[in-house]
Amino acid sequence: MAIMGTFAFEEDFLAAAEKLQSSGFDNISLLSPVPLAEAQKVLGLGKSAVRRFSLAGAIIGALAGFALAAGTALVFVLPTSGRAIITIPPFLIITYEMTILFGVLFTLLGFHVVSDLPAWRDRPYLPAANIDRFVVVVEGAAGEQAARAEAIIRQAGAEEIHHVEEDQ
Amino acid sequence: MFDHGQPSYAEVNKDILSVMLETGPRYWMLLGTTMSVAVIFFFMPWFYQLIVGVGAAGMSRNAYWGTYLSNFIFWIGLSHSGTLLSAILHITNSPWRKSVYRSAEAMTLFSLMTAALFVMVHLGRVWFVHWSFPIPNQMGLWPNFRSPLMFDVMAITTYLTASSIFIYMGSVPDFAAVRDASTGTRRRLYTIFSFGWRGTAREWHTLGWAYTFFAVFVIPLAVSVHSIVSWDFALSIVPGLHHTIFAPYFVCGAIYSGTAGIVTVMYCLRKFLNFERYIGQVHLDNLGKLLLALSLIWSYINMLELFSSWYGGSSFELEALKFKLTGFYAPLYWEMILFCAFVPLLMFFRKFRWSWNKMLLISILINIGMLTERFIIVATSQPRKFLPNAFGFYFPSWIEISITIGSFAIFATMFLIFIKWVPAISIYEVKETLKPLRRDA
Amino acid sequence: MKWGNDLSTFVEKFRQYLKPGYYDEFDYHWTMTIDLDRCTGCEACVVACQAENNLPIVGEKRYAQNREIKWIRIERYWEGEYPDVKMGFIPMLCQHCDAAPCEIACPVFATYHNQDGLNTQIYNRCIGTRTCAVYCPYEVRYFNWFTYTWDEPLEQQLNPDVTVREKGVMEKCTFCIQRIRLAKDNAKDDDRRRVRDGEVVPACVQSCPTEAMAFGDSNDPEAKVSKMMKNPRGYTVLEELNTTPSIVYLKKAHAES
């Protein structure tokens, strides 16, 4: 079962989040209409792993770019303009473009992996969270745990509290 | 930032989404017009040209490249401001970017597509265009990566991919807002578009990082794209094209015309979509200052180009220079100088920078100037190459002129479709510039 | 074992391909010399090329638009003021540059340098970007703006050894590659390793009434062209561009007045 509490103000929302975090709930989501650095801090999100994807993509792209240009020049040797078959300067341009292409594509991949999107199942969500409300979602809490979470949320000044059944 | 008072969070959603969700007859009429203009002026002449051959255009042995290529550069140039500016302003954390950047990026995307169309129109045998892509084939034959055109293919596909990803990822939270505000098929569609976005701290965090990386990748990319386009010309040994200054010249010109394009688009958004509340004086003022700076750089580089041709003293260069400055196309050349170097100086005055109508006029003049700039590059250098016996003259045929007109309609069509599919202003980023939802605010 | 060999040949090839200037090692180096002192500007070569290579007749209108296709043209230059004028001719055709600016321009390798030192044009591969023509400083590339047809019975005159090009394709002088091909085949049939000097005669050279043109393999020091090239009057057009053309012109000698 998931419990959702909506808040109209950032402070209350953050307070609830901190409280929940410190009392040991580890499956909480903090929904907000705009990115909040504080909320990310509460969850302890530092440097994102996306950057590793970007770096890997850029390196792979650079190698692939040069390999593409040089390799295709070698498999079918067609001399032009008295240049070397493997002409470094123009191939560096191809390398440059491919670095960026792969960097971007891998960053995109990294985004999907790290953020766990696209979502393949319905997740607890309130449309108000995309307008002007902050929503705390506690998932996977049952029985007494759930009651405790609800109390914390209510105490922090939640406007409304919703319970949703999660389809497992 | 807001000339007409701060909207509330809910109002932002409502204002911006209503443009998407409510469609009046005026929109359909406009869309119908631009579409038919695109078909009649662009696709029909192109079809005719496909049947008879490129000879339908006015090109000849004097100029193997004509308006198609100059328009290609123009549209690529126009695409240069959106994504690039958006990325730079994102990295430097400028808040005024937030209500302008979505449409600016859309402009990038659509002008890039229009530019790509011009390549197709230009080609003699467009039905074999796939040979210029590195696709494995049974012939074992690959494209020539030493060719400047191949740099172009790689750069433009990369740019197209990167800028579509950039604009798409920036819109994911807004797609979620559309999903929440709609029903039926549209809702299902936007559920897919938004990847099931909820706006959790983790999602925002990842998006923020990914977005910054996109921005970091896009900036050098955009610079490289127009440098590469300039090398199509500069890597030839044709007098008047073989200049080292070409890469910075083109990049600067591209950003210049792109920024002017943004002003034009901003004006239309404000006027026709009632975004007065979100696009205000600050944006106009900042864009005006940027345009002014760019115009000064552009004039400087232009002077440098003339100077180096003259100072180099090679008779071929001098001949090309003479043709450019005093030949048949001299009036066009001086028109360009007037529109791109002198008219923008008016923006030194706040009176001009602060008036939407005046800025609209200036921005349109700049882009007319830039369109002719590109035309002059192709039309005055090629007819004056090396052998006097082959000197000639190039004038576009009516097909080229009509296709040029049609391309604007194509761009407008794509833009009109865009405003119904993607929120034209970034909802969540506008909210970021509002007063935060705090008790103490 | 095999892999090791493959790798070492690969490395060796890689090294070899890194250095420019492979064109010193052509099998043949087809070269033409044109003696301008002998050229009378009769344009027999132009007609011969037209006939040999299936060049289309574009018609008056398109000629006026500068869309003619003439792989070899006679350029006419005037020197001095009337009445003291001198007229000079220079036949201009593809120079088969060893460092051809046109070749790097092609994104699909429709034009490249072959082992005979020829700048080749592969019509079937051409996609019509026309970049090569823009890059060529001699302006000797011609584009098929339309598909040209031959009215009956003129199609009977078409040379079966040469393709007929369609619209959207670039073309230019090939040094009559079909004749080179034939000569090489004959040499092979006769068990000769090389083509003999004078065995290949391009149409334009063949038709020249004053024998202003000579054609041959300049790798062979005994060939007629090699001797002609040593003539002190020899020069190449637009030498300052470093395109290293394969056509050597012999300057017109003027009597000192």
Ligand code: SF4
């Ligand atoms: S003369 Fe022109 S077409 Fe011929 S090889 Fe040289 S650059 Fe190429």
Ligand code: SF4
């Ligand atoms: S060598 Fe052959 S193709 Fe070239 S100009 Fe002479 S006749 Fe024409």
